[in-house]
Amino acid sequence: MTEIFVLAEHRQGQIRDITFEMLTKGKELAEKTNTDLTAVLLGKDVKEHAKTISEYAKKVFLVEDAKLENFNSEAYQKVLSNLTKEHKPLLTMIGHTSFGVDLAPSLAAALKLPLATDCIDLAFEGETLVITRQMYGGKVNVKAKVRKSESYIVTVRQAAFAAQKPNISGETMEVSSPLTEETTEKRFIEYVSPPPGGVDITAAEVLVGIGRGIKDESNMPMVEELAKALGGVLACSRPIVDKGWLSTDRQVGSSGKTVKPKLYIALGISGAFQHVLGMKNSDLIIAVNKDSNAPIFSFADYGVVDDLFKIAPALKDKIQELKG
Amino acid sequence: MDIIVCVKHVPETAEAEIKIDATGKAIEKTGLVFDINEWDDYALEEAVRIKEKSGGTVTAITVGPEDTDSTLRKCLARGADKAMRLTDPKFQGSDSYAIAKILQSTIKGLSFDLILTGALAGDDGYTMVGPILAELLGIQHATMVKKIEFDDGVAKVNRELEGGLEEKTEVKMPAVLSIQTGINEPRYVSIMGIRKAMKKEIKVLGLADIGLSESEVGETGSWIKVEKIFVPPAEKQAEFIKGSPEEVTTKIAEILKSRGLI
Amino acid sequence: MNFELNEEQKEIKRAVREFCEKEFTPELALEFDEKEEFPMALYKKAAKLGFTSMRLPEEYGGQGYGLLEDCIVVEEVCRVDPGLGVAVSLGNLMVPDILLKHGTEEQRKKYIPPLARGEAISAAAFSEPEHGSDITRMDTTAVKSGNEWVVNGSKEFITNAPVADTFIVLCQTDPNATPSHKGQSIFLMEKETPGMEATKLKRKMGIKPCITGSLALSDVKVPKSNLVGELNKGFYYALELFNETRIAVAAQAVGMSQGAFERAFQYAKTRKQFGSPIIKFQGVSFKLADMAIKIEAARMLTRKAAWLFDQGRLDPTATSMAKAFAGRAAMEVTDEAIQVYGGYGYLADYHVERFHRCAKITEIYEGTTEMQKLTIINRLMKTM
Ligand SMILES: Cc1cc2nc3c(=O)[nH]c(=O)nc-3n(C[C@H](O)[C@H](O)[C@H](O)COP(=O)(O)OP(=O)(O)OC[C@H]3O[C@@H](n4cnc5c(N)ncnc54)[C@H](O)[C@@H]3O)c2cc1C
Numbered sequence: 001m002t003e004i005f006v007l008a009e010h011r012q013g014q015i016r017d018i019t020f021e022m023l024t025k026g027k028e029l030a031e032k033t034n035t036d037l038t039a040v041l042l043g044k045d046v047k048e049h050a051k052t053i054s055e056y057a058k059k060v061f062l063v064e065d066a067k068l069e070n071f072n073s074e075a076y077q078k079v080l081s082n083l084t085k086e087h088k089p090l091l092t093m094i095g096h097t098s099f100g101v102d103l104a105p106s107l108a109a110a111l112k113l114p115l116a117t118d119c120i121d122l123a124f125e126g127e128t129l130v131i132t133r134q135m136y137g138g139k140v141n142v143k144a145k146v147r148k149s150e151s152y153i154v155t156v157r158q159a160a161f162a163a164q165k166p167n168i169s170g171e172t173m174e175v176s177s178p179l180t181e182e183t184t185e186k187r188f189i190e191y192v193s194p195p196p197g198g199v200d201i202t203a204a205e206v207l208v209g210i211g212r213g214i215k216d217e218s219n220m221p222m223v224e225e226l227a228k229a230l231g232g233v234l235a236c237s238r239p240i241v242d243k244g245w246l247s248t249d250r251q252v253g254s255s256g257k258t259v260k261p262k263l264y265i266a267l268g269i270s271g272a273f274q275h276v277l278g279m280k281n282s283d284l285i286i287a288v289n290k291d292s293n294a295p296i297f298s299f300a301d302y303g304v305v306d307d308l309f310k311i312a313p314a315l316k317d318k319i320q321e322l323k324g
Numbered sequence: 325m326d327i328i329v330c331v332k333h334v335p336e337t338a339e340a341e342i343k344i345d346a347t348g349k350a351i352e353k354t355g356l357v358f359d360i361n362e363w364d365d366y367a368l369e370e371a372v373r374i375k376e377k378s379g380g381t382v383t384a385i386t387v388g389p390e391d392t393d394s395t396l397r398k399c400l401a402r403g404a405d406k407a408m409r410l411t412d413p414k415f416q417g418s419d420s421y422a423i424a425k426i427l428q429s430t431i432k433g434l435s436f437d438l439i440l441t442g443a444l445a446g447d448d449g450y451t452m453v454g455p456i457l458a459e460l461l462g463i464q465h466a467t468m469v470k471k472i473e474f475d476d477g478v479a480k481v482n483r484e485l486e487g488g489l490e491e492k493t494e495v496k497m498p499a500v501l502s503i504q505t506g507i508n509e510p511r512y513v514s515i516m517g518i519r520k521a522m523k524k525e526i527k528v529l530g531l532a533d534i535g536l537s538e539s540e541v542g543e544t545g546s547w548i549k550v551e552k553i554f555v556p557p558a559e560k561q562a563e564f565i566k567g568s569p570e571e572v573t574t575k576i577a578e579i580l581k582s583r584g585l586i
Numbered sequence: 587m588n589f590e591l592n593e594e595q596k597e598i599k600r601a602v603r604e605f606c607e608k609e610f611t612p613e614l615a616l617e618f619d620e621k622e623e624f625p626m627a628l629y630k631k632a633a634k635l636g637f638t639s640m641r642l643p644e645e646y647g648g649q650g651y652g653l654l655e656d657c658i659v660v661e662e663v664c665r666v667d668p669g670l671g672v673a674v675s676l677g678n679l680m681v682p683d684i685l686l687k688h689g690t691e692e693q694r695k696k697y698i699p700p701l702a703r704g705e706a707i708s709a710a711a712f713s714e715p716e717h718g719s720d721i722t723r724m725d726t727t728a729v730k731s732g733n734e735w736v737v738n739g740s741k742e743f744i745t746n747a748p749v750a751d752t753f754i755v756l757c758q759t760d761p762n763a764t765p766s767h768k769g770q771s772i773f774l775m776e777k778e779t780p781g782m783e784a785t786k787l788k789r790k791m792g793i794k795p796c797i798t799g800s801l802a803l804s805d806v807k808v809p810k811s812n813l814v815g816e817l818n819k820g821f822y823y824a825l826e827l828f829n830e831t832r833i834a835v836a837a838q839a840v841g842m843s844q845g846a847f848e849r850a851f852q853y854a855k856t857r858k859q860f861g862s863p864i865i866k867f868q869g870v871s872f873k874l875a876d877m878a879i880k881i882e883a884a885r886m887l888t889r890k891a892a893w894l895f896d897q898g899r900l901d902p903t904a905t906s907m908a909k910a911f912a913g914r915a916a917m918e919v920t921d922e923a924i925q926v927y928g929g930y931g932y933l934a935d936y937h938v939e940r941f942h943r944c945a946k947i948t949e950i951y952e953g954t955t956e957m958q959k960l961t962i963i964n965r966l967m968k969t970m
């Protein structure tokens with residue numbers, strides 16, 4: 001009986017959520033395909049993690065090595081290649097994260113196994129893996145077949161599956177590290193934290209999130225005033241940070257902050273999943289976008305299909321009027 | 325430093341209305357404006373900046389039909405020295421894996437110190453051309469790159485991680501670096517650039533020139549076969565507030581009030 | 587015959603379009619329309635990319651293209667915004683053109699490169715309070731005194747006057763010449779020359795970011811070396827110059843029409859009345875078709891005139907036809923654009939009314955439409 005591998009992801013002592021999300025989906029797939037669910041955990045001094053993860057999977061392969069302390073695709077790829085060759089898992093699930101995208105494609109190419117990236121759903125039709133993923137910034141979904149293979153690799157989008165804790169107590173099996181020497185071509189140096197800014201958007205109760213629809217830096221004062229009128233602060237999508245109009249600590253989303261304010265007003269934000277990941281759990285979401293098909297409207301509680309340059313100033317005036 | 329930049333010509337869809345075409349496997353492309361993929365735009369700019377600082381050449385390569393020339397010309401106008409287009413009817417239906425193979429079989433014959441790609445393409449979002457290309461070429465890679473420094477045979481890069489964190493990683497050169505947006509501010513195309521670009525030739529190669537077999541490219545050479553595309557089912561749909569700005573904001577104010585937000 | 591732009595021209599169009607669409611935001615357009623100020627930062631940015639010196643030779647810092655390529659740029663900037671577009675494209679108006687034809691090498695070297703690079707702004711002063719369409723006599727006089735000319739008079743409606751560094755001024759140098767236009771000459775003047783004073787004209791109908799002013803000249807001392815070309819040839823130089831620059835005005839008109847049309851077209855697709863998008867009503871869609879016809883016709887006339895000029899076969903009839911037709915088309919198209927928008931079109935925030943206000947100037951400056959018709963008919967009378 002073959003198995004389904006889930007590569008556990010952890011960083012700075014924390015197991016990342018994607019691990020449990022994949023383990024949950026992996027369990028479902030394992031049941032359907034009559035295979036075993038195996039978590040693969042690589043690291044240094046991570047027995048605690050192994051224990052936590054063993055509550056989600058039947059088996060945990062634990063590979064401990066000082067060389068695996070921090071993620072390094074060169075080292076990870078060697079270890080995973082060996083395990084894959086030896087166990088021939090039906091499927092290996094890796095997070096579609098900055099770790100996963102650095103690892104999965106070259107691993108797949110090296111093993112000549114087909115890879116499907118950024119999957120939001122997975123199913124087996126007979127022996128064929130069928131995946132769902134998105135294109136055009138989430139405007140359409142794609143259902144695709146993965147080339148038939150004995151073994152598949154996928155990367156899984158964060159938050160695509162909800163994590164559920166099953167009633168399992170799996171066993172941890174220590175596997176000796178195949179790394180005999182330090183990796184020579186790639187070396188982790190250090191983590192770099194962004195310089196702390198003045199505002200902590202994760203602590204704000206009201207956030208006015210602005211996106212590329214804001215068009216020009218000269219429009220910033222207008223939205224700033226709206227945020228002020230609402231007693232909140234500005235947050236933004238990634239392009240605003242890329243352009244340097246707001247500092248990195250204002251970015252909401254997968255590569256920014258996760259926020260959960262009482263009110264999130266999204267102005268000119270299309271709703272790409274990387275952004276939505278960071279704000280979808282806000283208590284109340286109001287989106288203003290001139291495109292009625294913008295994905296943001298599937299996450300918002302209220303939507304306004306209109307020009308933000310009309311709505312935002314009018315809203316500011318209205319709030320100020322009410323506040324007197 | 326001789327740098328190769330892999331670029332893709334993609335439709336701009338953030339503000340466009342998207343329709344699914346008659347095959348049900350692709351979107352209707354007529355009426356969409358095509359341009360260089362956003363991530364590749366940053367990659368090209370980074371390559372040109374490296375060249376401006378330390379000399380060398382920049383070669384832009386794309387896999388695509390003839391109309392992708394406009395993206396290549398844009399690269400030339402923005403500072404690339406050479407451009408190559410890999411075009412063949414047999415390339416149709418290639419996914420990122422097949423594209424990476426096509427690129428690899430071309431690039432392996434070129435001399436280079438560094439290859440830059442975008443982290444992903446805004447249309448299909450596969451996020452895999454760069455690292456697969458590296459693996460096939462037998463060299464290292466780093467993805468989600470937001471900063472590059474060079475030091476004695478290595479590139480020290482900052483990779484973007486989740487939650488605002490970055491990691492600094494050292495990669496042996498030559499390497500493939502996949503560039504994340506925000507690494508720089510891409511320049512506009514200038515008239516001087518266009519004049520220079522028009523004097524340069526775009527080299528066109530087909531399947532026969534790159535030494536791959538038909539089965540290695542196109543749909544048969546791909547991992548992924550699209551079955552159908554569809555508009556994502558809305559998990560939830562916002563309640564739309566309609567009317568004039570006055571009416572809309574009055575309604576919003578009521579909602580905020582009812583929730584004690586004002 | 588070939589009616590298509592070549593690849594290079596298409597690239598030029600794309601580059602300008604990308605620049606303008608990112609830089610000329612609707613909000614900026616509204617802001618400058620309101621504050622009536624020259625968009626200096628934008629002008630410099632556009633100049634740095636070569637957009638404002640298309641038809642100036644490379645040896646003077648220009649791009650070495652022809653008038654046709656210049657028209658492509660002018661059309662595109664005005665398409666994105668008529669006010670900012672005109673302001674940016676007229677930043678270095680006429681001075682380089684006249685110096686290239688009639689200036690000395692010294693004058694060219696001194697004045698053209700800064701204008702080509704966007705480091706300086708120029709103005710061309712012909713019109714006077716009493717002389718607009720008819721400039722055969724100038725009240726502004728230049729009287730020789732030793733090695734200098736002393737200029738007195740006043741000029742009206744001078745584009746860029748309050749912000750310009752370099753001026754050309756048409757003066758009466760021989761008051762007794764008959765006919766009087768045979769006694770006119772053009773002089774170069776630099777800003778802040780004692781006796782020169784420019785005042786800004788406010789509350790224009792349109793093209794508000796393009797600053798217009800009056801110029802008062804009192805005992806302005808101009809060195810002899812600032813005479814452009816030959817003495818008493820100024821009038822002829824002016825006519826010759828207009829035959830070139832009027833083609834660019836036609837391109838402004840085409841761009842404004844195109845911009846208003848595209849907005850109206852998009853609006854008609856989304857605005858619903860009686861349960862359907864208004865573009866489904868023939869009353870609206872035929873309007874749009876008529877607009878498209880007029881724009882295309884205007885564009886073809888403009889490109890033909892520019893092409894003739896670039897071939898060295900300047901044809902005043904073609905120039906005047908292009909300017910007269912494109913100007914009228916712009917008025918009609920922008921008017922209909924407002925109509926398609928209904929009440930919203932009447933509001934500044936919806937932008938099309940600004941296109942309409944701006945379009946009017948193309949029927950006035952650099953020779954009114956009536957003057958164009960005069961040119962056309964005079965020439966037809968001679969040849970038919
Ligand atoms: C690895 C990775 C990590 C990422 N991390 C993040 C992240 O953490 N956070 C993040 O936000 N993004 C992130 N992104 C980028 C993400 O994929 C999108 O590109 C980004 O979120 C888009 O931002 P946007 O919605 O502002 O812009 P766009 O997608 O361009 O949308 C602009 C929207 O504005 C609307 N609009 C335009 N004008 C107006 C107007 N006048 N009035 C009203 N509406 C208007 C348009 O209809 C459009 O929907 C990441 C991408 C990658 C690859």
Ligand SMILES: Cc1cc2nc3c(=O)[nH]c(=O)nc-3n(C[C@H](O)[C@H](O)[C@H](O)COP(=O)(O)OP(=O)(O)OC[C@H]3O[C@@H](n4cnc5c(N)ncnc54)[C@H](O)[C@@H]3O)c2cc1C
Binds near residue numbers: 746
């Ligand atoms: C915004 C702006 C910018 C300008 N920039 C410049 C500039 O930079 N430099 C410059 O020198 N000038 C400039 N002008 C002036 C412009 O060129 C003149 O306004 C134009 O030539 C018309 O002159 P006028 O206003 O004196 O009208 P008039 O000549 O008085 O004409 C009034 C009306 O009579 C008509 N008319 C006159 N004569 C005849 C005729 N023989 N047959 C039929 N109809 C006739 C005209 O067509 C017009 O309809 C500018 C004007 C404006 C409004």
